[in-house]
Amino acid sequence: MTVTPLLQISKLSKSFGGVQAVSQVSFDLNEGELLGVIGPNGSGKTTLVNLISRFVKPSSGKVIYKGRPIHSLPAYKIVRLGIARTFQMVRPFYQLPAYKNMIIPLFSPRVKGLVGGKYGDRDAVALDLLEEVGFERDAHVAYKIAGALPQGYLKRLELAKAIALEPDLIILDELFSGLSLAEVASIVPIIEKLRLQGKTIIMIEHRLKELFKIADRIIVMNYGEKIADGPSSEVMEQDEVKNAYLGTE
Ligand SMILES: Nc1ncnc2c1ncn2[C@@H]1O[C@H](COP(=O)(O)OP(=O)(O)OP(=O)(O)O)[C@@H](O)[C@H]1O
Ligand SMILES: [Mg+2]
Structure with missing residues:
Protein backbone atom coordinates (compact mmCIF):
# COMPACT_ATOMS: atom_id res chain seq x y z
CA MET A 1 0.00 0.00 0.00
CA THR A 2 1.37 3.40 -0.90
CA VAL A 3 0.78 6.25 1.49
CA THR A 4 0.32 9.72 0.04
CA PRO A 5 2.86 12.07 1.61
CA LEU A 6 1.39 14.86 3.73
CA LEU A 7 3.40 17.41 1.77
CA GLN A 8 4.85 17.16 -1.72
CA ILE A 9 7.13 19.94 -2.90
CA SER A 10 7.92 19.86 -6.57
CA LYS A 11 10.49 22.02 -8.40
CA LEU A 12 9.70 24.98 -6.19
CA SER A 13 11.52 28.17 -7.13
CA LYS A 14 11.57 31.79 -6.06
CA SER A 15 13.69 34.61 -7.37
CA PHE A 16 13.89 38.13 -5.99
CA GLY A 17 15.17 40.21 -8.88
CA GLY A 18 18.48 38.59 -9.69
CA VAL A 19 18.65 36.50 -6.52
CA GLN A 20 17.56 32.89 -6.90
CA ALA A 21 16.48 32.41 -3.27
CA VAL A 22 14.98 28.94 -3.84
CA SER A 23 15.81 26.92 -6.92
CA GLN A 24 13.99 23.81 -8.16
CA VAL A 25 13.54 22.30 -4.71
CA SER A 26 11.62 19.02 -4.50
CA PHE A 27 10.91 16.73 -1.57
CA ASP A 28 8.13 14.73 0.06
CA LEU A 29 7.25 14.76 3.72
CA ASN A 30 5.33 11.92 5.33
CA GLU A 31 2.83 12.34 8.10
CA GLY A 32 4.48 12.22 11.52
CA GLU A 33 7.97 12.93 10.20
CA LEU A 34 10.31 15.47 11.77
CA LEU A 35 12.33 17.03 8.97
CA GLY A 36 15.28 19.29 9.69
CA VAL A 37 16.26 21.94 7.15
CA ILE A 38 19.79 23.26 7.45
CA GLY A 39 22.14 25.33 5.34
CA PRO A 40 24.37 28.41 5.51
CA ASN A 41 22.96 31.92 6.00
CA GLY A 42 21.05 33.10 2.95
CA SER A 43 20.71 29.58 1.49
CA GLY A 44 16.93 29.91 1.13
CA LYS A 45 15.56 28.17 4.22
CA THR A 46 13.20 30.95 5.34
CA THR A 47 12.13 31.57 1.76
CA LEU A 48 11.23 27.88 1.50
CA VAL A 49 9.00 28.24 4.59
CA ASN A 50 7.52 31.43 3.18
CA LEU A 51 6.67 29.61 -0.04
CA ILE A 52 4.96 26.71 1.75
CA SER A 53 3.00 29.02 4.08
CA ARG A 54 2.41 31.29 1.10
CA PHE A 55 3.79 34.43 2.71
CA VAL A 56 5.69 34.60 -0.56
CA LYS A 57 4.36 33.60 -3.97
CA PRO A 58 6.39 30.97 -5.82
CA SER A 59 7.96 31.93 -9.16
CA SER A 60 7.29 28.34 -10.25
CA GLY A 61 6.74 24.87 -8.88
CA LYS A 62 4.13 23.09 -6.82
CA VAL A 63 3.20 22.61 -3.18
CA ILE A 64 0.76 19.72 -2.68
CA TYR A 65 -0.70 19.25 0.80
CA LYS A 66 -2.89 16.25 1.57
CA GLY A 67 -3.04 15.60 -2.14
CA ARG A 68 -4.24 19.09 -3.00
CA PRO A 69 -2.29 21.94 -4.66
CA ILE A 70 -2.00 24.86 -2.26
CA HIS A 71 0.62 27.07 -3.93
CA SER A 72 -2.05 29.36 -5.34
CA LEU A 73 -3.99 29.78 -2.10
CA PRO A 74 -3.65 32.86 0.11
CA ALA A 75 -1.82 32.48 3.44
CA TYR A 76 -4.97 32.55 5.58
CA LYS A 77 -6.41 29.57 3.70
CA ILE A 78 -3.20 27.63 4.25
CA VAL A 79 -3.55 28.18 7.99
CA ARG A 80 -7.13 26.92 7.78
CA LEU A 81 -5.90 23.73 6.14
CA GLY A 82 -3.70 23.04 9.14
CA ILE A 83 -0.27 24.47 8.39
CA ALA A 84 1.20 26.76 11.05
CA ARG A 85 4.61 28.37 11.16
CA THR A 86 6.72 30.35 13.58
CA PHE A 87 8.92 33.28 12.62
CA GLN A 88 12.68 33.49 12.82
CA MET A 89 12.23 37.12 13.90
CA VAL A 90 9.67 37.13 16.70
CA ARG A 91 7.06 39.84 16.27
CA PRO A 92 4.71 39.85 19.25
CA PHE A 93 2.46 42.71 20.26
CA TYR A 94 5.05 44.03 22.66
CA GLN A 95 2.64 46.21 24.62
CA LEU A 96 0.17 43.38 25.32
CA PRO A 97 0.47 40.73 28.06
CA ALA A 98 1.84 37.46 26.69
CA TYR A 99 -1.49 35.65 27.03
CA LYS A 100 -3.32 38.40 25.13
CA ASN A 101 -0.95 37.76 22.23
CA MET A 102 -2.73 34.42 21.89
CA ILE A 103 -5.88 36.21 20.73
CA ILE A 104 -4.90 36.17 17.08
CA PRO A 105 -4.64 32.40 16.65
CA LEU A 106 -7.43 31.67 19.13
CA PHE A 107 -9.89 33.82 17.20
CA SER A 108 -8.84 32.44 13.82
CA PRO A 109 -11.42 30.71 11.61
CA ARG A 110 -9.35 27.53 11.87
CA VAL A 111 -9.92 27.37 15.62
CA LYS A 112 -13.51 28.55 15.40
CA GLY A 113 -14.24 25.70 13.03
CA LEU A 114 -12.87 23.07 15.40
CA VAL A 115 -15.36 21.09 17.40
CA GLY A 116 -16.37 21.41 21.01
CA GLY A 117 -16.37 24.06 23.66
CA LYS A 118 -12.65 23.71 24.26
CA TYR A 119 -12.08 27.22 22.99
CA GLY A 120 -14.95 28.74 24.93
CA ASP A 121 -12.95 30.73 27.43
CA ARG A 122 -10.09 31.95 25.32
CA ASP A 123 -8.10 33.55 28.11
CA ALA A 124 -8.12 30.26 29.99
CA VAL A 125 -7.10 28.38 26.86
CA ALA A 126 -4.33 30.91 26.24
CA LEU A 127 -2.99 30.40 29.75
CA ASP A 128 -3.14 26.60 29.36
CA LEU A 129 -1.30 26.71 26.05
CA LEU A 130 1.38 28.98 27.45
CA GLU A 131 1.83 26.68 30.41
CA GLU A 132 2.29 23.80 27.97
CA VAL A 133 5.23 25.60 26.36
CA GLY A 134 6.86 26.46 29.66
CA PHE A 135 5.29 29.65 31.03
CA GLU A 136 5.31 28.79 34.73
CA ARG A 137 1.84 29.45 36.06
CA ASP A 138 3.00 30.11 39.60
CA ALA A 139 5.33 32.88 38.45
CA HIS A 140 2.52 34.56 36.45
CA VAL A 141 4.84 35.01 33.48
CA ALA A 142 1.92 34.90 31.04
CA TYR A 143 0.56 38.16 32.49
CA LYS A 144 3.72 40.12 31.82
CA ILE A 145 3.74 42.35 28.78
CA ALA A 146 5.51 40.68 25.88
CA GLY A 147 7.99 43.54 25.66
CA ALA A 148 9.30 42.67 29.12
CA LEU A 149 9.96 39.01 28.30
CA PRO A 150 13.37 37.57 27.48
CA GLN A 151 13.98 35.90 24.10
CA GLY A 152 13.38 32.41 25.51
CA TYR A 153 9.79 33.23 26.42
CA LEU A 154 9.18 35.08 23.17
CA LYS A 155 10.22 31.95 21.29
CA ARG A 156 7.91 29.88 23.49
CA LEU A 157 5.12 32.36 22.76
CA GLU A 158 5.74 31.88 19.03
CA LEU A 159 5.45 28.13 19.52
CA ALA A 160 2.24 28.48 21.56
CA LYS A 161 0.70 30.67 18.85
CA ALA A 162 1.42 27.96 16.29
CA ILE A 163 0.14 25.14 18.52
CA ALA A 164 -3.07 27.11 19.20
CA LEU A 165 -4.00 26.69 15.55
CA GLU A 166 -4.13 22.91 16.05
CA PRO A 167 -2.05 22.37 12.93
CA ASP A 168 -1.19 19.05 11.33
CA LEU A 169 2.05 20.51 9.98
CA ILE A 170 4.15 22.86 12.11
CA ILE A 171 7.08 24.72 10.60
CA LEU A 172 9.58 26.14 13.08
CA ASP A 173 12.03 28.70 11.68
CA GLU A 174 15.06 28.75 13.98
CA LEU A 175 13.12 28.23 17.16
CA PHE A 176 16.35 27.51 19.03
CA SER A 177 18.32 30.55 17.89
CA GLY A 178 19.23 32.95 20.66
CA LEU A 179 18.43 30.37 23.33
CA SER A 180 20.77 28.88 25.91
CA LEU A 181 21.51 25.17 25.94
CA ALA A 182 19.28 24.81 29.00
CA GLU A 183 16.41 26.61 27.26
CA VAL A 184 16.77 24.40 24.20
CA ALA A 185 16.82 21.34 26.44
CA SER A 186 13.56 22.45 28.03
CA ILE A 187 11.85 23.04 24.66
CA VAL A 188 12.88 19.71 23.11
CA PRO A 189 10.34 17.70 25.19
CA ILE A 190 7.58 20.02 23.98
CA ILE A 191 8.51 19.18 20.40
CA GLU A 192 8.68 15.50 21.26
CA LYS A 193 5.21 15.72 22.74
CA LEU A 194 3.89 17.30 19.54
CA ARG A 195 5.29 14.35 17.64
CA LEU A 196 3.58 11.90 19.98
CA GLN A 197 0.36 13.72 19.17
CA GLY A 198 1.00 12.85 15.52
CA LYS A 199 2.10 16.28 14.30
CA THR A 200 4.38 16.57 11.30
CA ILE A 201 7.19 19.03 11.88
CA ILE A 202 9.70 20.94 9.77
CA MET A 203 12.50 22.52 11.78
CA ILE A 204 14.87 25.02 10.24
CA GLU A 205 17.89 25.12 12.49
CA HIS A 206 21.44 26.30 12.79
CA ARG A 207 21.75 24.39 16.07
CA LEU A 208 22.77 21.17 14.36
CA LYS A 209 23.71 19.14 17.40
CA GLU A 210 20.34 19.69 19.05
CA LEU A 211 18.46 19.21 15.78
CA PHE A 212 20.17 15.95 14.87
CA LYS A 213 19.05 14.40 18.15
CA ILE A 214 15.37 14.80 17.26
CA ALA A 215 15.14 14.90 13.45
CA ASP A 216 14.29 11.82 11.39
CA ARG A 217 15.70 13.32 8.26
CA ILE A 218 17.68 16.37 7.15
CA ILE A 219 17.55 18.49 4.01
CA VAL A 220 20.56 20.66 3.29
CA MET A 221 20.14 23.91 1.37
CA ASN A 222 22.93 25.83 -0.33
CA TYR A 223 22.47 28.84 -2.63
CA GLY A 224 18.77 28.06 -2.93
CA GLU A 225 19.27 24.45 -3.96
CA MET A 236 26.90 15.45 7.04
CA GLU A 237 29.27 12.92 5.50
CA GLN A 238 28.61 14.18 1.98
CA ASP A 239 31.40 16.27 0.45
CA GLU A 240 29.07 18.91 -0.96
CA VAL A 241 27.57 19.44 2.50
CA LYS A 242 30.97 19.63 4.18
CA ASN A 243 32.07 22.20 1.60
CA ALA A 244 28.93 24.29 2.07
CA TYR A 245 29.56 24.43 5.80
CA LEU A 246 33.31 24.87 5.68
CA GLY A 247 32.80 27.70 3.23
CA THR A 248 30.83 29.68 5.80
CA GLU A 249 32.66 28.99 9.05
N1 LIG B 1 11.89 39.61 0.36
C1 LIG B 1 13.10 39.47 -0.20
N2 LIG B 1 13.54 40.35 -1.13
C2 LIG B 1 14.75 40.20 -1.71
N3 LIG B 1 15.61 39.22 -1.42
C3 LIG B 1 15.24 38.34 -0.49
C4 LIG B 1 13.97 38.40 0.17
N4 LIG B 1 13.86 37.37 1.04
C5 LIG B 1 15.02 36.68 0.94
N5 LIG B 1 15.85 37.25 0.01
C6 LIG B 1 17.17 36.75 -0.38
O1 LIG B 1 17.04 35.38 -0.68
C7 LIG B 1 18.15 34.63 -0.20
C8 LIG B 1 17.68 33.56 0.76
O2 LIG B 1 17.24 34.18 1.97
P1 LIG B 1 16.58 33.38 3.16
O3 LIG B 1 16.16 34.36 4.17
O4 LIG B 1 15.57 32.44 2.61
O5 LIG B 1 17.83 32.55 3.70
P2 LIG B 1 17.98 31.67 5.03
O6 LIG B 1 18.57 30.37 4.59
O7 LIG B 1 16.72 31.65 5.79
O8 LIG B 1 19.10 32.50 5.82
P3 LIG B 1 19.35 32.63 7.42
O9 LIG B 1 20.04 31.36 7.83
O10 LIG B 1 20.26 33.80 7.54
O11 LIG B 1 18.02 32.84 8.08
C9 LIG B 1 19.11 35.65 0.40
O12 LIG B 1 20.04 36.02 -0.60
C10 LIG B 1 18.20 36.82 0.74
O13 LIG B 1 18.89 38.04 0.74
MG1 LIG C 1 16.20 32.23 7.67
Missing part, protein backbone atom coordinates in the same frame (compact mmCIF):
# COMPACT_ATOMS: atom_id res chain seq x y z
CA LYS A 226 18.66 21.26 -2.06
CA ILE A 227 22.08 19.62 -2.00
CA ALA A 228 21.34 16.69 0.31
CA ASP A 229 18.37 14.81 1.75
CA GLY A 230 18.64 11.87 4.12
CA PRO A 231 19.26 10.66 7.67
CA SER A 232 21.32 13.17 9.69
CA SER A 233 24.23 10.79 10.16
CA GLU A 234 24.56 10.40 6.40
CA VAL A 235 24.04 13.92 5.07
Whole structure:
Protein backbone atom coordinates (compact mmCIF):
# COMPACT_ATOMS: atom_id res chain seq x y z
CA MET A 1 0.00 0.00 0.00
CA THR A 2 1.37 3.40 -0.90
CA VAL A 3 0.78 6.25 1.49
CA THR A 4 0.32 9.72 0.04
CA PRO A 5 2.86 12.07 1.61
CA LEU A 6 1.39 14.86 3.73
CA LEU A 7 3.40 17.41 1.77
CA GLN A 8 4.85 17.16 -1.72
CA ILE A 9 7.13 19.94 -2.90
CA SER A 10 7.92 19.86 -6.57
CA LYS A 11 10.49 22.02 -8.40
CA LEU A 12 9.70 24.98 -6.19
CA SER A 13 11.52 28.17 -7.13
CA LYS A 14 11.57 31.79 -6.06
CA SER A 15 13.69 34.61 -7.37
CA PHE A 16 13.89 38.13 -5.99
CA GLY A 17 15.17 40.21 -8.88
CA GLY A 18 18.48 38.59 -9.69
CA VAL A 19 18.65 36.50 -6.52
CA GLN A 20 17.56 32.89 -6.90
CA ALA A 21 16.48 32.41 -3.27
CA VAL A 22 14.98 28.94 -3.84
CA SER A 23 15.81 26.92 -6.92
CA GLN A 24 13.99 23.81 -8.16
CA VAL A 25 13.54 22.30 -4.71
CA SER A 26 11.62 19.02 -4.50
CA PHE A 27 10.91 16.73 -1.57
CA ASP A 28 8.13 14.73 0.06
CA LEU A 29 7.25 14.76 3.72
CA ASN A 30 5.33 11.92 5.33
CA GLU A 31 2.83 12.34 8.10
CA GLY A 32 4.48 12.22 11.52
CA GLU A 33 7.97 12.93 10.20
CA LEU A 34 10.31 15.47 11.77
CA LEU A 35 12.33 17.03 8.97
CA GLY A 36 15.28 19.29 9.69
CA VAL A 37 16.26 21.94 7.15
CA ILE A 38 19.79 23.26 7.45
CA GLY A 39 22.14 25.33 5.34
CA PRO A 40 24.37 28.41 5.51
CA ASN A 41 22.96 31.92 6.00
CA GLY A 42 21.05 33.10 2.95
CA SER A 43 20.71 29.58 1.49
CA GLY A 44 16.93 29.91 1.13
CA LYS A 45 15.56 28.17 4.22
CA THR A 46 13.20 30.95 5.34
CA THR A 47 12.13 31.57 1.76
CA LEU A 48 11.23 27.88 1.50
CA VAL A 49 9.00 28.24 4.59
CA ASN A 50 7.52 31.43 3.18
CA LEU A 51 6.67 29.61 -0.04
CA ILE A 52 4.96 26.71 1.75
CA SER A 53 3.00 29.02 4.08
CA ARG A 54 2.41 31.29 1.10
CA PHE A 55 3.79 34.43 2.71
CA VAL A 56 5.69 34.60 -0.56
CA LYS A 57 4.36 33.60 -3.97
CA PRO A 58 6.39 30.97 -5.82
CA SER A 59 7.96 31.93 -9.16
CA SER A 60 7.29 28.34 -10.25
CA GLY A 61 6.74 24.87 -8.88
CA LYS A 62 4.13 23.09 -6.82
CA VAL A 63 3.20 22.61 -3.18
CA ILE A 64 0.76 19.72 -2.68
CA TYR A 65 -0.70 19.25 0.80
CA LYS A 66 -2.89 16.25 1.57
CA GLY A 67 -3.04 15.60 -2.14
CA ARG A 68 -4.24 19.09 -3.00
CA PRO A 69 -2.29 21.94 -4.66
CA ILE A 70 -2.00 24.86 -2.26
CA HIS A 71 0.62 27.07 -3.93
CA SER A 72 -2.05 29.36 -5.34
CA LEU A 73 -3.99 29.78 -2.10
CA PRO A 74 -3.65 32.86 0.11
CA ALA A 75 -1.82 32.48 3.44
CA TYR A 76 -4.97 32.55 5.58
CA LYS A 77 -6.41 29.57 3.70
CA ILE A 78 -3.20 27.63 4.25
CA VAL A 79 -3.55 28.18 7.99
CA ARG A 80 -7.13 26.92 7.78
CA LEU A 81 -5.90 23.73 6.14
CA GLY A 82 -3.70 23.04 9.14
CA ILE A 83 -0.27 24.47 8.39
CA ALA A 84 1.20 26.76 11.05
CA ARG A 85 4.61 28.37 11.16
CA THR A 86 6.72 30.35 13.58
CA PHE A 87 8.92 33.28 12.62
CA GLN A 88 12.68 33.49 12.82
CA MET A 89 12.23 37.12 13.90
CA VAL A 90 9.67 37.13 16.70
CA ARG A 91 7.06 39.84 16.27
CA PRO A 92 4.71 39.85 19.25
CA PHE A 93 2.46 42.71 20.26
CA TYR A 94 5.05 44.03 22.66
CA GLN A 95 2.64 46.21 24.62
CA LEU A 96 0.17 43.38 25.32
CA PRO A 97 0.47 40.73 28.06
CA ALA A 98 1.84 37.46 26.69
CA TYR A 99 -1.49 35.65 27.03
CA LYS A 100 -3.32 38.40 25.13
CA ASN A 101 -0.95 37.76 22.23
CA MET A 102 -2.73 34.42 21.89
CA ILE A 103 -5.88 36.21 20.73
CA ILE A 104 -4.90 36.17 17.08
CA PRO A 105 -4.64 32.40 16.65
CA LEU A 106 -7.43 31.67 19.13
CA PHE A 107 -9.89 33.82 17.20
CA SER A 108 -8.84 32.44 13.82
CA PRO A 109 -11.42 30.71 11.61
CA ARG A 110 -9.35 27.53 11.87
CA VAL A 111 -9.92 27.37 15.62
CA LYS A 112 -13.51 28.55 15.40
CA GLY A 113 -14.24 25.70 13.03
CA LEU A 114 -12.87 23.07 15.40
CA VAL A 115 -15.36 21.09 17.40
CA GLY A 116 -16.37 21.41 21.01
CA GLY A 117 -16.37 24.06 23.66
CA LYS A 118 -12.65 23.71 24.26
CA TYR A 119 -12.08 27.22 22.99
CA GLY A 120 -14.95 28.74 24.93
CA ASP A 121 -12.95 30.73 27.43
CA ARG A 122 -10.09 31.95 25.32
CA ASP A 123 -8.10 33.55 28.11
CA ALA A 124 -8.12 30.26 29.99
CA VAL A 125 -7.10 28.38 26.86
CA ALA A 126 -4.33 30.91 26.24
CA LEU A 127 -2.99 30.40 29.75
CA ASP A 128 -3.14 26.60 29.36
CA LEU A 129 -1.30 26.71 26.05
CA LEU A 130 1.38 28.98 27.45
CA GLU A 131 1.83 26.68 30.41
CA GLU A 132 2.29 23.80 27.97
CA VAL A 133 5.23 25.60 26.36
CA GLY A 134 6.86 26.46 29.66
CA PHE A 135 5.29 29.65 31.03
CA GLU A 136 5.31 28.79 34.73
CA ARG A 137 1.84 29.45 36.06
CA ASP A 138 3.00 30.11 39.60
CA ALA A 139 5.33 32.88 38.45
CA HIS A 140 2.52 34.56 36.45
CA VAL A 141 4.84 35.01 33.48
CA ALA A 142 1.92 34.90 31.04
CA TYR A 143 0.56 38.16 32.49
CA LYS A 144 3.72 40.12 31.82
CA ILE A 145 3.74 42.35 28.78
CA ALA A 146 5.51 40.68 25.88
CA GLY A 147 7.99 43.54 25.66
CA ALA A 148 9.30 42.67 29.12
CA LEU A 149 9.96 39.01 28.30
CA PRO A 150 13.37 37.57 27.48
CA GLN A 151 13.98 35.90 24.10
CA GLY A 152 13.38 32.41 25.51
CA TYR A 153 9.79 33.23 26.42
CA LEU A 154 9.18 35.08 23.17
CA LYS A 155 10.22 31.95 21.29
CA ARG A 156 7.91 29.88 23.49
CA LEU A 157 5.12 32.36 22.76
CA GLU A 158 5.74 31.88 19.03
CA LEU A 159 5.45 28.13 19.52
CA ALA A 160 2.24 28.48 21.56
CA LYS A 161 0.70 30.67 18.85
CA ALA A 162 1.42 27.96 16.29
CA ILE A 163 0.14 25.14 18.52
CA ALA A 164 -3.07 27.11 19.20
CA LEU A 165 -4.00 26.69 15.55
CA GLU A 166 -4.13 22.91 16.05
CA PRO A 167 -2.05 22.37 12.93
CA ASP A 168 -1.19 19.05 11.33
CA LEU A 169 2.05 20.51 9.98
CA ILE A 170 4.15 22.86 12.11
CA ILE A 171 7.08 24.72 10.60
CA LEU A 172 9.58 26.14 13.08
CA ASP A 173 12.03 28.70 11.68
CA GLU A 174 15.06 28.75 13.98
CA LEU A 175 13.12 28.23 17.16
CA PHE A 176 16.35 27.51 19.03
CA SER A 177 18.32 30.55 17.89
CA GLY A 178 19.23 32.95 20.66
CA LEU A 179 18.43 30.37 23.33
CA SER A 180 20.77 28.88 25.91
CA LEU A 181 21.51 25.17 25.94
CA ALA A 182 19.28 24.81 29.00
CA GLU A 183 16.41 26.61 27.26
CA VAL A 184 16.77 24.40 24.20
CA ALA A 185 16.82 21.34 26.44
CA SER A 186 13.56 22.45 28.03
CA ILE A 187 11.85 23.04 24.66
CA VAL A 188 12.88 19.71 23.11
CA PRO A 189 10.34 17.70 25.19
CA ILE A 190 7.58 20.02 23.98
CA ILE A 191 8.51 19.18 20.40
CA GLU A 192 8.68 15.50 21.26
CA LYS A 193 5.21 15.72 22.74
CA LEU A 194 3.89 17.30 19.54
CA ARG A 195 5.29 14.35 17.64
CA LEU A 196 3.58 11.90 19.98
CA GLN A 197 0.36 13.72 19.17
CA GLY A 198 1.00 12.85 15.52
CA LYS A 199 2.10 16.28 14.30
CA THR A 200 4.38 16.57 11.30
CA ILE A 201 7.19 19.03 11.88
CA ILE A 202 9.70 20.94 9.77
CA MET A 203 12.50 22.52 11.78
CA ILE A 204 14.87 25.02 10.24
CA GLU A 205 17.89 25.12 12.49
CA HIS A 206 21.44 26.30 12.79
CA ARG A 207 21.75 24.39 16.07
CA LEU A 208 22.77 21.17 14.36
CA LYS A 209 23.71 19.14 17.40
CA GLU A 210 20.34 19.69 19.05
CA LEU A 211 18.46 19.21 15.78
CA PHE A 212 20.17 15.95 14.87
CA LYS A 213 19.05 14.40 18.15
CA ILE A 214 15.37 14.80 17.26
CA ALA A 215 15.14 14.90 13.45
CA ASP A 216 14.29 11.82 11.39
CA ARG A 217 15.70 13.32 8.26
CA ILE A 218 17.68 16.37 7.15
CA ILE A 219 17.55 18.49 4.01
CA VAL A 220 20.56 20.66 3.29
CA MET A 221 20.14 23.91 1.37
CA ASN A 222 22.93 25.83 -0.33
CA TYR A 223 22.47 28.84 -2.63
CA GLY A 224 18.77 28.06 -2.93
CA GLU A 225 19.27 24.45 -3.96
CA LYS A 226 18.66 21.26 -2.06
CA ILE A 227 22.08 19.62 -2.00
CA ALA A 228 21.34 16.69 0.31
CA ASP A 229 18.37 14.81 1.75
CA GLY A 230 18.64 11.87 4.12
CA PRO A 231 19.26 10.66 7.67
CA SER A 232 21.32 13.17 9.69
CA SER A 233 24.23 10.79 10.16
CA GLU A 234 24.56 10.40 6.40
CA VAL A 235 24.04 13.92 5.07
CA MET A 236 26.90 15.45 7.04
CA GLU A 237 29.27 12.92 5.50
CA GLN A 238 28.61 14.18 1.98
CA ASP A 239 31.40 16.27 0.45
CA GLU A 240 29.07 18.91 -0.96
CA VAL A 241 27.57 19.44 2.50
CA LYS A 242 30.97 19.63 4.18
CA ASN A 243 32.07 22.20 1.60
CA ALA A 244 28.93 24.29 2.07
CA TYR A 245 29.56 24.43 5.80
CA LEU A 246 33.31 24.87 5.68
CA GLY A 247 32.80 27.70 3.23
CA THR A 248 30.83 29.68 5.80
CA GLU A 249 32.66 28.99 9.05
N1 LIG B 1 11.89 39.61 0.36
C1 LIG B 1 13.10 39.47 -0.20
N2 LIG B 1 13.54 40.35 -1.13
C2 LIG B 1 14.75 40.20 -1.71
N3 LIG B 1 15.61 39.22 -1.42
C3 LIG B 1 15.24 38.34 -0.49
C4 LIG B 1 13.97 38.40 0.17
N4 LIG B 1 13.86 37.37 1.04
C5 LIG B 1 15.02 36.68 0.94
N5 LIG B 1 15.85 37.25 0.01
C6 LIG B 1 17.17 36.75 -0.38
O1 LIG B 1 17.04 35.38 -0.68
C7 LIG B 1 18.15 34.63 -0.20
C8 LIG B 1 17.68 33.56 0.76
O2 LIG B 1 17.24 34.18 1.97
P1 LIG B 1 16.58 33.38 3.16
O3 LIG B 1 16.16 34.36 4.17
O4 LIG B 1 15.57 32.44 2.61
O5 LIG B 1 17.83 32.55 3.70
P2 LIG B 1 17.98 31.67 5.03
O6 LIG B 1 18.57 30.37 4.59
O7 LIG B 1 16.72 31.65 5.79
O8 LIG B 1 19.10 32.50 5.82
P3 LIG B 1 19.35 32.63 7.42
O9 LIG B 1 20.04 31.36 7.83
O10 LIG B 1 20.26 33.80 7.54
O11 LIG B 1 18.02 32.84 8.08
C9 LIG B 1 19.11 35.65 0.40
O12 LIG B 1 20.04 36.02 -0.60
C10 LIG B 1 18.20 36.82 0.74
O13 LIG B 1 18.89 38.04 0.74
MG1 LIG C 1 16.20 32.23 7.67
